[in-house]
Structure formats: C-alpha cells, structure tokens
Amino acid sequence: MNGIFWALGKENEIPASGVDVTLTNPYEPNNSGFGQKYKLNRKPQSIQ
Incomplete structure (x- = not known):
C-alpha cells in the first residue's frame, strides 16, 4: 500500500508507521480457477 500511495x-x-491495511471484512477471494469450488453469481459491491 505504501508503494501505491507513492x-x-x-x-x-503515508504515515511514519506505514499505511494501515487492516481488513474490515474477512478475506474470501473468488478462487477464479484455483481449487474445486467457485463462487457463482457474484456481483461487485459498492465501497462506502
């Protein structure tokens, strides 16, 4: 994240301690081909 800000x-x-990247929701990526289970019918959600 620091590199993106830069x-x-x-x-x-950029804070002296670095950008805070704490996730507010659990990280549940769509496995786009990796593994056996796909998350079907997912649509982008708005970020607020």
Whole structure:
C-alpha cells in the first residue's frame, strides 16, 4: 500500500508507521480457477 500511495504522488500522506491495511471484512477471494469450488453469481459491491 505504501508503494501505491507513492506511485499516486501521495507520499506525504503515508504515515511514519506505514499505511494501515487492516481488513474490515474477512478475506474470501473468488478462487477464479484455483481449487474445486467457485463462487457463482457474484456481483461487485459498492465501497462506502
């Protein structure tokens, strides 16, 4: 994340301890071909 902020020209907004990347929801990626189970009928959700 720090590198993304830097690439966007927002290096002044990077805290000294680094950008906090704590997830607010559990990480449940769609396995797009890896493994046996696919998550069907998923649509993008709005980020608010």
